[in-house]
Amino acid sequence: MDRRSTNIFRTVDWTLLGMYLLLVFMGWLNIYAANYDTEHPSIFYAGKEYGKQFIWICIALVLGLVILAIDSQFFKDFAFIIYIIFTLLLVAVLIFGKEVNGAKSWFGVGSFGIQPSEFSKIGVALALSSYLKDFKPKFGKLKPILYSVGILGVPAILILLQPDAGTLLVYLAFVLVMYREGVTGNIVLFGISFLVLIIATMSLIVYETTLFDDSIKLNGLTILTFVIFVIAALSFFIIKNYVLPRARKKTQQKLILVTIVSVMCIWFISFVYHSDKILKPHHKSRIDILFGHKEDPSGAGYNVNQALTAIGSGGFSGKGYLDGVLTKFKYVPMQSTDFIFCTVGEEWGFIGSSIVILLLMGLILRLIYVAERQRSAFNRIFGYAVACILFMHVTINVGMAIGLVPVIGIPLPFFSYGGSSLFAFTFLLFIFIKLDSDRLTKLS
Amino acid sequence: MKANERTYVIVALFLFVALIFIGRLFFVQIVEDSWKLRSIKITERTVTQYPSRGLIFDRYNNVLVGNTAVYDLMVVPKKVEPFDTTYFCKILDLTKEDLIKKLKKARKYSRFKPSLLVAQIPAYNYADIAENMDKFPGFYSVPNTMRIYPDSAAPHVVGFVSEVNSKTVKNDHYYKSGDYIGVSGVEKKYEKVLRGKKGVSYMLVDVHNNVKGKYMEGRLDTASVSGDNLVSSIDLELQKWGEQLMKNKRGSIVAIEPSTGEILALVNNPSYNPNLLIGRQRSKNYSRLLVDTLKPLFNRALQAQYPPGSTFKLLNGLIGLQEGVITPYTYHSCYGGYSFGRRKLGCHSHRSPVNLLFSITTSCNAYYCNVFKDIIDKYPNAEAGYKAWRKHVVQFGLGDRLHVDLTGEAKGLVPKTTYYDRYYNKGSWKPHTIISLAIGQGELGVTPLQMANYTATIANRGHYITPHVIKQIGDSIIDPNAFGRHQTDIDRANFDLVVDAMENVILNGTGRGVKYDDTAICGKTGTAQNPHGKDHSIFIAFAPKDNPKIAIAVYVENVGYGSTWAAPITSLMIEKYLTRSTDRPRIEKKMLEANLLNN
Structure with a gap:
């Protein structure tokens, strides 16, 4: 026991740690490529993003070591405290934060900034793990669901x-x-559908197209409404054919209710968006920026087009490290942060980008594997939280770069330039590694 | 609690997403080519290196057509800052409205890419601009070249260049919109030689179109190759002298070196200054020339078709001798003309009877009516006779294009039998129907170039080399025979008889004014009947008699007899060419100062 507590490196999961180090290193190389500057060829030059990222990596590693040195019981005991602190930071950033690109999400400290929303994920993950660990057998009930939604909801609204x-x-x-912890599938489905609906509505709210010629104009919401009716009609027939007769009527009623609520929801959002009284112009412009309605300087899909061009031109084996023309000459916007995957795609080609995806997914699956071997529910839930957060980031970020997901700016874990996101992911991962390394000692 | 089942659902979801992403990457990076093409399209810019166009020299290496440095002023709208527009317009000779319009157009094209603002600013104007360039951010200049004609000579020979039209751009991939191409004369005929070869350099550009370096370190770049220089057969001094002599007259001079077919001078008047058709005023000036009632763009030497008049008698004499219908001792009587049926073709008064020598010296009409009739009548019918006659005529390069290396050449006209069949019904026309051909009138149409070539054929005693204006491309001298050598069926002995008679024209006949020293000149006057006004004055000649150096045809429109105007001009041209100077102030003054445009 003593040996274990004195030498943490005997019990850490080296696979996770190795993957982490590899990803961070690859990220750093790509940030170097994305900002490569012949006048400052040193990868350590602190005046450029790659030099700064090196500093962030060093700090992150130190912080990681600090976490490994802390007793894992600390995170369990202080889960809610940490949650509250980070949530308060979200409140503070709304008041004291500086506005960047129409969003108040940064604390400015000199030329450096901290993004509290990156850290709030840690708080939520800890708090949720702490709360859910006792509710496992009866999670189908309403109360724990409401509590859980509450834990999620407060920071979500602040964000x-x-x-x-x-x-x-x-x-x-x-x-x-x-x-994973047992909430009914329907609620998950409902929650996801609802969010998808809202995002779809907001994304399509100013979209307009023409059918055949200019005489028939279609706006995005009309199309969306139409799609919902089509889905409803299809569901109706599915219910008629596959649902047992005694449950059929009730299901059909539910379907009709869901359809009506969905459509009303769309048009309510549209009404709010277009009403000058409810929504002030600067709010509206924030929404516009958020959903990319105003970000496109060269028309719809400019960013995605540039990103796809960079990735697609990489071909099978890529153009070679530091030889990505589109990368070098700044064709892709935000290439060291949100669009870092383009650098991988252009310079390392299909092979390189596949390896990066497999590596990220490998890390996530390893997290699931390690989570499943935990005896403590807290540990397991936290492990799932880390895995799922990483999964969402990878899905949205890579999906956006290859044109499968609308342009939504979030970092690619361990790859994207930026201290806040690197620190946050490091914390999440290292807390879990620590929890895992302590699993034998704590519960025995 | 079915924990494991749900774990598998989640793991399956993760794997599914990974699979979708890798599948998508496979399509984007390996299957689809469009992104690769787009990448090349947006990151590369091809910069064309324009070669300098080949120069054109005269036969003594004087520059006929040169190049001069000009500057194209470019603008990158994004980089433009407020500047002193009044001053800017002043040095560029623009109006403010023009400037605003041009800037707007450039901005509409692209804010980051350079647009052409003002093309072809002459070097002397550019000096002002270059000094002040720092005051106008966003503007820069690109050196270019423009045609220049130091002596403004021979516009109808050298032709001109202009911007390619959209049709050419579409059909010929060499040309891009805005390129220049030869559209007439030597500039057109030798376009492929003169234009050289464009070079291309592939540049990498960033998203704002700033050049960032060379693509593949310039390994794919090609250097431009300058166009070949041409050496023309034109004698610039003779050409200019001819242009001076023809000033204020309507007509044409063509001089050929008989032994080579090289055109020594090709003069038209009314003409134009080729320097009008360059630079920024080009299109404005061109439209003006097009509507000018004097038709300065009309290339008379190649396009105007006149009856050859009495000069044609030489040819009928030659054919008569060859066909055996006359000998030097054959006499025909002439009492004021040639009577046939109830009609009479008149002649001036001279002694009778007339033999070949005297018929040429005095230009007797009746003699040639008899000769012509005898040639036709030698054959079983008029059609066969006419065909035999025509065969000889076309061998002198008449009635069809000579294929000179210039543009816009007319065919001329020596009617075929079918032509007369159409007019008079087959079999019903006789020698007398077409008797005016005997004296070079009627339906005949001959261009001054054909006339000069016909003269050269006589000078060569039986053959001609296709006339041409270019004798050397780059370093390689062209063998004149490559242009084509054409032999007539007429014996040399017959030519000697006619040539003797032509010498006599100068010594004792209608061309007495042509003689300027001991040089033996052979010539013939002609008068082309003109239904629209006064007759055209024609003179053809070659000199010296033996080993001729120059054969020349001179047309002066609407001035009457050949001896009055065409003959002295011919004489002055020959003298200039053979002696490099002239010293006959009285006759020179008369010719130079005569204004015959309003006849």
Whole structure:
């Protein structure tokens, strides 16, 4: 026992740690490539993002070591305290934060900034783990669901106020965690559908297209309404054919209710969006920025087009490290942060990007594997939370770069430039590694 | 609690997403080519290196067509800052409205990419601009070249260049919109030689179109190759002298070196200054020239078709001798003309009877009516006779294009039998029906170039080399025979008889004014009847008689007899060419100062 507590490195999961180090290192190389500057060729040059990222990595490693040195019981005991502190930071950033790109999500400290919403995920993960660990057998009940939603909801609303759609979407990860812990599938389905509906509505709210020629104009919400009716009609026939007769009528009623609520929801959001009295112009412009309605300087899909061009031109084996023309000459916007995957795609090609995806997914699956071997519910839930958060980030970030997901700015874990996100992911991972390494000592 | 089942659902979801992503990457990066193409399209810019166009020299290496440095002023709208527009417009000779319009157009095209603002600013104007360039951020200049004609000579020979039209751009991938191409004369005929080869450099550009370096370190770049220089057969001094002589007259001079077919001078008047068709005023000036009632763009030497008049008698004499219907001792009587049926083709008064020598010296009409009739009548019918006659005529390069290396050449006209069949019904036309051909009138149409070539054929005693204006491309001298050598069926002995008679024209006949020293000149006057006004004055000649150096045809429109105007001009041209100077102030003054445009 003593030996274990004195030498943490005997019990840590080296696979996780190794994958982490590899990903961080690859991220750093790609940030170097994305900002490569012949005048400052040193990867350690602190005046450039790659040099700064090196500093962030060093700090992150030190912080990681500190976490490994802390007794894991600390995180269990102080889970709610940490949650409250981070949530208060979210309140503070709304008051004292500086506005960047129309969103109040940064604390400015000199030229550096801290993004509290990145850290709030840690608080939520800890608090949810702490709360859910005792409710496992009866999680189908309403009360624990409401509590859980409450834990999620408070920071979610605060983030929505910034507004920061990307981070908000990441909160969907916790729905997956709850699903694992036994919440009914329908509620998960409902929650996800509802969120998808809202995001779809907001994304399509100013979209307009024409059918055949200019005489028939279609706006996005009309199309969305139409799609909902089509889905409803299809569901209706599915119910008619596959649901048992005695449950059929009730299910059909539910379907009709859901359809009506959905459509009303769409048009209510539209009404709010277009009403000058409810929504002030600067709020509206924030929403516009959030959903990319105003970000496109060269028309719809400019960012995605540039990103796809960079990735697609990489071909099978890529153009070679530091030889990505689109990367070097700044064709892709935000290439060291949100669009870092383009650097991988262009310079390392299909092979490199597949390896990166497999590595990230490997890490996530390893997390699930390690979570499942925990004896403590807290540990397991937290492990799932980390895995699901990473999954959401990877899905949204890579999906956006390859044009499968709308442009929503969130970082690619361990890859994207930025201290806040690197620290937050490091904390999440290292807390879990620590929890895992202590699992034998604590419960025996 | 079915924990494991749910774990598998979650793991399946993760794997599913990973699979979708890798599948998508497979499509984007390996299957689809469009992204690769787009990547090349947006990151590369091809910069064309324009070669300098080949120069054109005269036969003594004087520059006929040169290049001069000009500057194209470019603008990158994004980089433009407020500047002193009044001053800017002043040095560029623009109006403010023009400037605003041009800037707006550039901005509409692209805010980051350079647009052409003002093309072809002459070097002397550019000096002002270059000094002040720092006051106008966003503007820069690109050196370019423009055609220049130091002596403004021979516009109808050298032709001109202009921007390619959209049709050419579409059909010929060499040209891009805004390129220049030869559209007439030597500039057009030798376009492929003169234009050289464009070079291309592939540049990498960033998202704002700033050049960031060379693509593949320039390994794919090609350097431009300058166009070949051409050496023309034109004698610039003779050409200019001819242009001076023809000033204020309507007509044409073509001079050929008989032994080579090289065109020594090709003069038209009314003409234009080729320097009008360059630079920024080009299109404005061109439209003006197009509507000018004097038709300065009309290339008379190649396009105007006149009856050859009495100069044609030489040819009928040659054919008569060859066909054996006359000998030097054959005499025909002439009492004021040639009577046939109830009609009479008149002649001036001279002694009778007339033999070949005297018929040419005095230009007797009746003699040639008899010769012509005898040639036709030698054959079983008029059609066969005419065909035999025509065969000889076309061998002198008449009635069809000579294929000179210039543009816009007319065919001329020596009617075929079918032509007369159409007019008079087959079999019903006789020698007398077409008797005016005997004296070079009637339906005949001959261009001054064809006339000069016909003269050269006589000078060569039986053959001609296709006339041409270019004798050397780059370093390689072209063998004149490559242009084509054409032999007539007429014996040399017959030519000697006619040439003797032509010499006599100068010594004792209608061309007495042509003689300027001991040089033996052979010539013939002609008068082309003109239904629209006064007759055209024609003179053809070659000199010296033996080993001729120059054959020349001179047309002066609407001035009457050949001896009055065409003959002295011919004489002055020959003298200039053979002696490099002239010293006959009285006749020079008369010719130079005569204004015959309003006849």
